Amino acid sequence: MSMLESEQSKKSNLQNYIPKKPERIACSIEKALDVIGGKWSFLVLKELFDGTKRFGELQRKIKSISPKSLTDTLRHLEEYGVLERTAYPTVPVTVEYKLTPKGEDLHQMLKEMKLWAAKWCSDV
Amino acid sequence: MSMLESEQSKKSNLQNYIPKKPERIACSIEKALDVIGGKWSFLVLKELFDGTKRFGELQRKIKSISPKSLTDTLRHLEEYGVLERTAYPTVPVTVEYKLTPKGEDLHQMLKEMKLWAAKWCSDV
DNA sequence: ATATCTACTTACCTTGAGTTAACTAACTAT
DNA sequence: ATAGTTAGTTAACTCAAGGTAAGTAGATAT
Numbered sequence: 001m002s003m004l005e006s007e008q009s010k011k012s013n014l015q016n017y018i019p020k021k022p023e024r025i026a027c028s029i030e031k032a033l034d035v036i037g038g039k040w041s042f043l044v045l046k047e048l049f050d051g052t053k054r055f056g057e058l059q060r061k062i063k064s065i066s067p068k069s070l071t072d073t074l075r076h077l078e079e080y081g082v083l084e085r086t087a088y089p090t091v092p093v094t095v096e097y098k099l100t101p102k103g104e105d106l107h108q109m110l111k112e113m114k115l116w117a118a119k120w121c122s123d124v
Numbered sequence: 125m126s127m128l129e130s131e132q133s134k135k136s137n138l139q140n141y142i143p144k145k146p147e148r149i150a151c152s153i154e155k156a157l158d159v160i161g162g163k164w165s166f167l168v169l170k171e172l173f174d175g176t177k178r179f180g181e182l183q184r185k186i187k188s189i190s191p192k193s194l195t196d197t198l199r200h201l202e203e204y205g206v207l208e209r210t211a212y213p214t215v216p217v218t219v220e221y222k223l224t225p226k227g228e229d230l231h232q233m234l235k236e237m238k239l240w241a242a243k244w245c246s247d248v
Numbered sequence: 249a250t251a252t253c254t255a256c257t258t259a260c261c262t263t264g265a266g267t268t269a270a271c272t273a274a275c276t277a278t
Numbered sequence: 279a280t281a282g283t284t285a286g287t288t289a290a291c292t293c294a295a296g297g298t299a300a301g302t303a304g305a306t307a308t
Contacts, residue, residue, distance in 0.1 A: 091253090
């Protein structure tokens with residue numbers, strides 16, 4: 001029981017950003033949602049399409065995000081190979097986030113999403 | 125207290141499917157997410173791209189969805205003008221759901237999403 | 249010695265999306 | 279009468295995403 005518990009807490013700590021999956025139907029839409037379905041993923045991605053950004057910059061751009069949510073989102077997207085984290089040993093430390101090719105490739109989808117919203121959600 | 129309570133419960137009952145919004149930044153991506161950002165929206169939409177479907181059909185296709193979640197999702201998408209509900213006075217009652225033009229217009233986006241997932245999530 | 253900076257981490261807590269299970273309406277068929 | 283049908287509703291509950299607030303590292307500036 002105690003052995004299981006320690007594994008449990010470790011696991012839940014690491015995975016606290018992964019959205020729950022509707023039982024792994026082998027469906028490409030769900031796979032995409034596992035990666036980019038979080039509350040903040042789209043907003044972070046949107047910022048990174050404008051180029052490499054640092055933690056603080058993202059925080060300032062996405063005003064209502066907490067540092068925890070930002071870290072969680074960045075880690076999650078990194079884990080899935082959508083973005084890359086690079087730390088430079090400056091002082092204070094500099095950390096840069098940029099999209100990988102996999103992440104860049106989401107551009108078309110995001111674009112379609114924006115087009116749709118522009119067309120249908122302009123003042124509703 | 126009791127007056128507030130009744131309003132409260134009515135409200136939470138009506139709105140229990142609307143995802144929380146990151147403080148209404150006037151951003152088209154967020155607007156789109158308000159509409160289609162729920163856990164089940166994409167899966168329901170995917171089914172309806174194949175044509176008009178009834179409640180029971182949707183339930184059978186999306187195996188892990190509960191009737192409540194299905195109702196909530198359908199109501200939410202209807203409210204945003206993405207789909208249309210039509211009830212026929214047969215016995216037992218027949219209810220059909222079909223996409224509106226606004227809903228049909230999501231096709232391109234969903235397609236891009238599937239393409240991306242096919243390219244990058246095939247066996248990860 | 250204390251303050252300041254960035255980029256976090258940790259612990260605790262709230263909330264609301266989603267689940268489960270039972271029930272309902274309105275009618276038909278046996 | 280009772281069982282079966284579709285398309286839900288209702289109440290009670292769970293659970294994990296996300297929020298809040300405080301702390302940390304490692305160095306510089308005053």
